[in-house]
Amino acid sequence: MMTTGWRISVAAIVLSLAAPSYADRSAETTLEVLHWWTSASEHAAAELLREAMEEEGYRITDYAIVGGAGEGAVKVLKARVLLDDAPDIAQIIGPSIRNWAELGFFHSLAGSQDNHTLFDNLSSPVFDLVAYEEQPFAVPLAIHRVNTLIFNQTLFDKFGLEPAVDWASWLEQLDLLQQAGIVPLAHSNQPWQNATLFETVLAVTASPDTYHQIMIEQDSSALLGEEMALSLTRFRQLKSYMQPLRNSDWSEATRQVFEGKAGMQLMGDWALGEVLQWQTGGLVGSQIDNQIGCSAFFSQQHLYSVDSLVFFRSGSLTEGAVQRLVQKLGDSDFQYRFAQVKGAIPARQDAALSVQPCLAASARDFEQQTRLPSLVHRTAAIEEVRNVFIHALHRFFNDDTQDIKLTQTRLAAELRALQ
Numbered sequence: 434m435m436t437t438g439w440r441i442s443v444a445a446i447v448l449s450l451a452a453p454s455y456a457d458r459s460a461e462t463t464l465e466v467l468h469w470w471t472s473a474s475e476h477a478a479a480e481l482l483r484e485a486m487e488e489e490g491y492r493i494t495d496y497a498i499v500g501g502a503g504e505g506a507v508k509v510l511k512a513r514v515l516l517d518d519a520p521d522i523a524q525i526i527g528p529s530i531r532n533w534a535e536l537g538f539f540h541s542l543a544g545s546q547d548n549h550t551l552f553d554n555l556s557s558p559v560f561d562l563v564a565y566e567e568q569p570f571a572v573p574l575a576i577h578r579v580n581t582l583i584f585n586q587t588l589f590d591k592f593g594l595e596p597a598v599d600w601a602s603w604l605e606q607l608d609l610l611q612q613a614g615i616v617p618l619a620h621s622n623q624p625w626q627n628a629t630l631f632e633t634v635l636a637v638t639a640s641p642d643t644y645h646q647i648m649i650e651q652d653s654s655a656l657l658g659e660e661m662a663l664s665l666t667r668f669r670q671l672k673s674y675m676q677p678l679r680n681s682d683w684s685e686a687t688r689q690v691f692e693g694k695a696g697m698q699l700m701g702d703w704a705l706g707e708v709l710q711w712q713t714g715g716l717v718g719s720q721i722d723n724q725i726g727c728s729a730f731f732s733q734q735h736l737y738s739v740d741s742l743v744f745f746r747s748g749s750l751t752e753g754a755v756q757r758l759v760q761k762l763g764d765s766d767f768q769y770r771f772a773q774v775k776g777a778i779p780a781r782q783d784a785a786l787s788v789q790p791c792l793a794a795s796a797r798d799f800e801q802q803t804r805l806p807s808l809v810h811r812t813a814a815i816e817e818v819r820n821v822f823i824h825a826l827h828r829f830f831n832d833d834t835q836d837i838k839l840t841q842t843r844l845a846a847e848l849r850a851l852q
Contacts (some may be wrong), residue, residue: 445811464749466742467513468524469506472824474706478775485761489754496520502625504811504823507732508815514538521748525571526741526811527562533743534565540744542569545756554783558804562739562812565754571741573780575772578729578795580633580736583698583705585690586726588615596728600637600667603731610696618671619686619695622678624827626686626700628809631826633699637732638664641803644703644734648808651818651852655822656845663850665829672830684773688756689727699730701738701810706776727791735798738810739780821847 464486470479476497483493498506503524510523525533533539545551551721552560552569563571582596588610589595594812597603607617620630635644639660646655655661672678676695689695689703690712708725729735741763744755761767768779773787778796786796806812825844829835 445459461491462490462749463494464522465496465520466522467496467498467506467510467520468742469498469500469503470524470599471497471499472567472703472707474703474710474774474776477710478706478771481767481771481774482762482851485767485824486758489761501623502629502837503811504625504820507747517747519745519747521750522742522744524740525743526739526817527806529674529811529815530563530571530741530743531565532815536572538743538745538747539570540746540750540752540755542572542744542759544752545569545574545759549760549763550783551759551781554765554781556782556800558806559739559780563741565764572759574740574742574762574768575775575777576795576799577701577703577738577740577777577810578735578777579629579679579738579810580730580732580734580796581702581704581791581795582728582730583687583690583700583708584726584728586695586723588696589726596726596731598731600731607696611674616676616689616695617674617697619689619698620671620675621681621683621686622831623680623683624823624838625809626683627830628823628826629701629807630671630699631664631830632807632809633662633730633736634668634671635661636734636736636805637730638667641734641805643811644805648813648822649806651814651845653845653849654847657841662787662837663842665840668826669830669833672833678831701776702727702791702795703776706774709774709776711790729794729798734805735795736805736807737799738812740775740777741780767800784835817851818848821851 466482468479470476477496479495498509506524513519519804555573559573559576560569563569563573584596592609592613594606597606610617620626624756632648635647639647643655643658643660646652647661683700684707686695686698687707689698690698691708705727744750763781765779765784767779768781769785772779778786778792778799786793808814808822811819821844825840825847829840
């Protein structure tokens with residue numbers, strides 16, 4: 434269902450579909466790709482993407498937008514579409530794909546679906562994310578696990594630690610590291626990182642049904658309930674195990690763990706791609722050494738997000754060209770290499786898996802465990818809902834005087850206003 438806010442924001446945009454384009458389309462073989470992959474490993478993955486498309490005869494203009502886990506990129510994209518200057522290809526994730534597709538912005542990939550095997554080799558939740566009315570409108574590239582614990586293996590060995598199996602034993606480990614003068618939990622105080630930490634805590638605190646009611650349905654009863662209150666309590670509790678909060682990139686916190694300056698980090702498995710880039714230059718088929726360990730964050734749930742690309746109809750691409758690019762990017766070998774560099778698993782179920790134990794476990798768990806779509810990373814809800822959650826959680830995390838029950842009440846009210 435579209436929210437009122439979404440209808441207003443796209444009402445003017447959709448008019449541009451019928452208008453002539455005044456953007457410079459003279460270089461027919463030049464394609465612009467808009468995305469938010471800007472860290473070292475993400476840049477390496479974007480380079481693989483560029484090389485694959487250049488093999489099809491295109492020149493690629495890489496338009497990477499820094500910041501906010503894509504929040505800035507989404508704003509830029511909407512503004513450019515309003516100006517009738519959409520990129521040819523863009524990174525869009527989750528339910529927003531359906532909203533844009535419903536308005537006719539994207540090339541349908543139904544023809545590609547008939548011509549090769551990508552869409553036949555997707556799990557149902559991944560296909561559903563990229564489809565509208567049973568037709569695919571985006572190419573899924575990789576699946577990330579958001580609820581990943583990254584830890585310094587040297588420190589774990591020194592103190593005889595293994596990944597914790599429940600909240601109480603994990604706090605004991607954090608206490609032990611803190612008493613030894615080590616920062617227990619590396620974290621950066623950006624709004625999306627705070628919200629990522631919260632949804633990871635929610636996934637191990639609430640039942641899967643409650644998680645679904647909160648993050649997907651935005652059910653007021655669940656938002657006001659005890660499991661939400663306990664999740665907020667635990668979320669705030671973790672501040673005492675961090676350094677004084679500062680706004681920095683997620684990769685800086687990963688480097689603290691990598692260098693032994695902090696014991697652990699709760700972050701998506703893209704942190705593994707970053708470590709691999711530091712250690713090997715992202716060499717496909719290589720493994721990170723035993724300096725860094727990782728595991729799912731003591732959960733029987735797989736909290737996931739799916740990287741995907743769409744092709745704008747207002748761009749330079751013909752239907753035939755789109756089909757060729759989909760075949761290229763949907764190829765099992767390309768998806769294996771892209772996912773390896775990105776620190777993810779391929780979207781295709783039949784693609785080879787990374788030799789990284791954590792990523793191999795992620796692939797297994799995605800098939801066998803309860804799947805929970807990430808709200809922060811755009812798999813559970815549209816952009817407007819995501820933004821309400823992120824800003825409310827960021828305020829709560831940074832203001833210790835903010836009452837938990839009041840936070841729940843305000844969040845529920847703000848989400849009701851979007852319906």
